[in-house]
Amino acid sequence: MSHEAEFERFARTEAERLRRVLVAQHGVDLGNDLASDAIAYAWEHWDRVGGLTNPVGYLYRVAQTSGRDRRRRQRPVPFLAERPPDVEHADPALAQALMRLAPVPRACVVLVHVYGWSYGEVAESLNVSEASIRNHLHRGVRKLRDLLENKS
Amino acid sequence: MSDDLEQRLWDFQPAIEESIRADLERKAYVGEHTANVSPLIVGTPRTPSQRLAHDATGFEATTGHEVTDGYEDAHVYSGGGSGGSTSRRTLLFAAAASVTILGGVGWALVDRDRERSRTTASPETTAGTSTTDVATDPAQTSATPTSATTATATTATPTAPATDAPTVPPTDPATAPPTDPATAPPTDPATAPPSTVVENVIAASPPVPLTRNLKEGSSGADVTLLQQRLTDLRLQTGGTSGSFNHLTTQAVWAFQKLVMQIPPSKANGIVTPDVWTAMQGAVTLAARKPSSTAAHVEVYVPEQVLVVFKAGVPVLMSHISTGSGKSWKAAIVLDPGTPDNPGATPLTQHILGSSITPGGSYKFVWRYTTGDGWRTGKLGKMYKPMYFNQGVAVHGMTDVPGYPASHGCVRLPMGATDGNNEPKGPNPADMFPTLVSNGDQIFVFTDTNPTAQGNEAPPYDKPDPAFATTTTAAPAATPPPATSPATAPVTAPATVPPAVAPTTPAAATSTTSVVTTPPAT
Numbered sequence: 001m002s003h004e005a006e007f008e009r010f011a012r013t014e015a016e017r018l019r020r021v022l023v024a025q026h027g028v029d030l031g032n033d034l035a036s037d038a039i040a041y042a043w044e045h046w047d048r049v050g051g052l053t054n055p056v057g058y059l060y061r062v063a064q065t066s067g068r069d070r071r072r073r074q075r076p077v078p079f080l081a082e083r084p085p086d087v088e089h090a091d092p093a094l095a096q097a098l099m100r101l102a103p104v105p106r107a108c109v110v111l112v113h114v115y116g117w118s119y120g121e122v123a124e125s126l127n128v129s130e131a132s133i134r135n136h137l138h139r140g141v142r143k144l145r146d147l148l149e150n151k152s
Numbered sequence: 153m154s155d156d157l158e159q160r161l162w163d164f165q166p167a168i169e170e171s172i173r174a175d176l177e178r179k180a181y182v183g184e185h186t187a188n189v190s191p192l193i194v195g196t197p198r199t200p201s202q203r204l205a206h207d208a209t210g211f212e213a214t215t216g217h218e219v220t221d222g223y224e225d226a227h228v229y230s231g232g233g234s235g236g237s238t239s240r241r242t243l244l245f246a247a248a249a250s251v252t253i254l255g256g257v258g259w260a261l262v263d264r265d266r267e268r269s270r271t272t273a274s275p276e277t278t279a280g281t282s283t284t285d286v287a288t289d290p291a292q293t294s295a296t297p298t299s300a301t302t303a304t305a306t307t308a309t310p311t312a313p314a315t316d317a318p319t320v321p322p323t324d325p326a327t328a329p330p331t332d333p334a335t336a337p338p339t340d341p342a343t344a345p346p347s348t349v350v351e352n353v354i355a356a357s358p359p360v361p362l363t364r365n366l367k368e369g370s371s372g373a374d375v376t377l378l379q380q381r382l383t384d385l386r387l388q389t390g391g392t393s394g395s396f397n398h399l400t401t402q403a404v405w406a407f408q409k410l411v412m413q414i415p416p417s418k419a420n421g422i423v424t425p426d427v428w429t430a431m432q433g434a435v436t437l438a439a440r441k442p443s444s445t446a447a448h449v450e451v452y453v454p455e456q457v458l459v460v461f462k463a464g465v466p467v468l469m470s471h472i473s474t475g476s477g478k479s480w481k482a483a484i485v486l487d488p489g490t491p492d493n494p495g496a497t498p499l500t501q502h503i504l505g506s507s508i509t510p511g512g513s514y515k516f517v518w519r520y521t522t523g524d525g526w527r528t529g530k531l532g533k534m535y536k537p538m539y540f541n542q543g544v545a546v547h548g549m550t551d552v553p554g555y556p557a558s559h560g561c562v563r564l565p566m567g568a569t570d571g572n573n574e575p576k577g578p579n580p581a582d583m584f585p586t587l588v589s590n591g592d593q594i595f596v597f598t599d600t601n602p603t604a605q606g607n608e609a610p611p612y613d614k615p616d617p618a619f620a621t622t623t624t625a626a627p628a629a630t631p632p633p634a635t636s637p638a639t640a641p642v643t644a645p646a647t648v649p650p651a652v653a654p655t656t657p658a659a660a661t662s663t664t665s666v667v668t669t670p671p672a673t
Contacts, residue, residue, distance in 0.1 A: 019172070028171040036176075080167060081175035090167040094160055113161040114168065145157055 007046055010055065015039045018056045021125045022063055024110035025103045028081040034063040057127040097147040105140030108133055113141070178478075354466070356434040357381050366423040370396040378423055381431055382407070386459070386469040390567040390577030399567035399579060405554055406471035410457040411435055419554060437466035441513075441595050447587055449546070449594040451562055453509055456554075458546070458562060458580075460587050467587055470580035473552045474509035475560040507559045511598030514540040521585045526573060535566055535575075536585050540594045548581025562596075 018038060023031030038059040042049045052058050079095040098106055107126060111117045119137075123130040366375055376394040383389060387403035401421035408419040412430055423431075439461045440450055447462045453474050460468040518539040520527045525536040525548070535548030548566040549558075550573070557563070566581035575582055588594075 023168065023172055028168065028175050032172060032175050080171040081178070091160065091164055094164055095167075109161070110168075113158055114165050116162075141157070148157065 003046065003050075006050055007043060010042065010050070011039060014056045015042070017125060018059055018063075020115055021056070021060060021107060021111065024115070025107035027079040027099060029078075032081070034066060037066055038063045054124060054127075056125050060125060060127060093148060097144055100147055101140050101143055104128075105136040105143070108137040109140040109144060112137055354385055354435045354437065357384065357432045359429075359432055362423070362425045362428040365425075366396055366428075368396050368398060368401045368421060375400075378428070378431075385411075385431065385435055386437070386466050388468070388470065388565075388567075388578050388580050388583060390575075390579055393577075397568060399565055399577070402471040402552060402565045406457045406469055407431060409455045409471070410452065410459070410469065411437075413455075416454075416456045416554065421554075437469065439464050439466075440597060443593045443595075445515075445592045447589065447592045449588055449592065451509070451546075451594065451596045453511065453556075453596060453598045456556065458564070460584065462587065468580060468583055470564055470584075471552065471554075473549075473555065473557045473563040475507040475558055476556045478507045507556075509544065509556075509558070509560050509562060509596060509598070510541065511596045512541070514594050514596070516540045516588060516590045516592050516594060519585060519590060524572065524574065525582075534561070535573075535581050537561070538585055538588060538590075541596075546584060546588075546594070548575070548579070548584075 015035070015038075019032065019035035022034045022038070025031065026034060041062055042055065042059055049055050049058065079098045098110070101109065104126065108122055111122045111125070112119070117125075119130045119133050123133045126133070360377060362374060364370075364374070366378055371394050373394065375396045376392050378396075379389040379392040379394070379400060382400065382403045383392065385407065387406055388399065389403050390397055390399040404421045404423055404427070405416075405419045407430075408414040408421070408427065409416050412427070437459055439448070439459075442464075443461070447460065447467075449458060449460050451458045451472065451474070456472055456474065458468075458470050458472045459466050516538050519537065520534075521536045521538075527534045527537055527547075533549075534545065535550075537545035537547035539545040544560050544562070546562040546564060549563040550566060550569055551557075552563045552565040564581040564584055565579060566575045567579040568576045570576055
């Protein structure tokens with residue numbers, strides 16, 4: 001498989017998974033930025049990244065580093081990206097509550113319950129153990145339910 | 153975990169996908185323009201694999217009657233196959249498409265995952281093969297499952313059938329003089345009812361000095377006087393309550409922009425004694441172009457103001473907000489029986505467009521003013537839309553900011569609304585349909601010099617060539633064949649990668665230089 005074809009396959013598959021992971025963790029706006037940066041990084045360093053067994057997990061780490069820099073500068077943002085004023089988001093309460101979870105539990109909740117990923121997949125993408133995914137998920141869901149119920 | 157919350161999260165996926173897509177598109181356009189992207193994309197024929205990838209884009213083709221902010225143009229599709237498209241639009245279209253390609257595949261992956269964990273998931277989501285059901289959310293699709301899309305006979309060439317343009321030939325290039333600031337001396341009292349106002353001059357009101365600046369939030373007798381005067385000037389303020397509401401601000405904007413000729417960005421909605429003096433003088437509102445219909449509308453895009461004339465006499469003036477100039481993409485469902493869909497079933501289309509309000513002469517062709525007046529869609533709501541140029545309408549909107557913000561429509565303010573989104577007082581959005589009928593002319597001026605105003609061809613929405621028209625009300629539609637479309641262009645998928653892969657990071661980040669060339673092998 002040629003170099004480009006490999007990258008293309010990566011960009012069409014793993015990179016999109018990476019994008020979902022980062023969006024799940026940081027919200028759409030920042031998540032998209034981080035994913036795009038990470039994909040660009042992968043492109044630049046394809047010689048190395050292409051040979052990894054778990055490029056998503058690796059790039060996730062890369063994105064976390066730059067994400068820390070960015071988050072420091074940024075106020076909390078809504079989960080869904082800004083839209084034209086005449087367009088309404090679905091379920092704004094949920095979007096808001098999601099942003100009040102900590103990043104990792106949020107990622108777990110979104111990937112498992114919104115995207116239907118298995119614990120194993122989430123664990124691989126986030127580079128942590130399945131047990132801790134279970135843990136984060138449990139707490140995340142409990143907190144989310146509290147947030148939503150206390151509100152309404 | 154409660155089923156409720158689980159379901160709610162599950163249902164949230166389309167919103168996230170849509171947001172990801174919109175965010176990518178937005179970022180791809182902000183600050184970046186044609187120069188960088190065009191050599192790469194314009195003229196590159198779309199290849200089968202691009203189509204396939206694009207098919208999977210996370211559109212949610214729900215069965216509601218979706219209309220973006222007025223654009224429900226469908227004519228493009230049936231237009232001729234060649235020519236006509238401007239390079240600008242091709243570019244926008246191509247750029248938008250490239251942005252979403254990878255997102256589309258991501259969707260396919262995601263959907264497969266969902267399918268695995270939920271037995272109710274939609275069929276045919278075989279990622280990477282040929283077709284994926286476009287964003288049919290198993291949890292949401294109740295009445296009519298969106299039939300899977302087949303990339304069939306759509307030509308890859310975007311078309312812009314200028315010949316279909318419903319433009320009316322210019323009546324007469326010789327135009328009436330543009331509106332002038334108040335120059336006539338104050339004469340008659342303002343108590344004259346509008347019917348006695350002949351010609352285009354709105355008489356001056358008796359001078360009453362203003363002792364303070366009035367702005368939104370002010371209240372008092374002077375505000376009542378202001379609102380009365382604005383009403384005389386054909387501007388609607390939601391009544392003369394004496395409380396300076398947002399509709400009054402919008403009315404002051406309109407006055408500042410059109411009559412005082414203040415640039416729209418500088419119109420602040422504050423009534424200073426100077427502004428008040430200008431308001432009290434006689435105001436000439438002359439039509440810029442003679443019309444052959446009893447009532448006609450003039451939209452001044454540079455000023456962001458609209459005026460309705462009846463037999464040349466101004467009857468309504470309003471602040472408006474027109475096309476933002478940004479590009480957009482949307483999945484829409486065309487109502488059966490509308491001008492663009494004469495059939496009996498709703499028609500789903502994915503279209504790409506620019507939020508541009510094209511200039512020219514048109515006639516109102518279709519209106520939706522029944523019921524509560526709201527035409528609701530996932531991508532936008534419109535109040536009492538009256539269509540005049542394909543999908544471009546004049547319609548009410550609760551949010552009509554002081555800058556061009558729409559998808560191309562002409563937004564009219566509707567003032568404060570109650571819990572049912574019904575306007576509370578007299579307002580332009582409600583008044584407009586009572587003054588204008590189907591068949592009446594509307595002139596959209598995009599140039600400040602009316603004599604320079606031609607009949608610009610409207611920028612048509614491009615149907616997404618990667619996307620075939622589907623009939624949403626056809627659950628019996630057979631699943632698409634699991635092969636590539638037979639009519640695909642000749643390019644083999646194998647040649648795509650270099651073109652596809654580099655564009656995504658380029659479109660999604662600012663680090664374009666990193667990825668504009670394929671890596672050395």
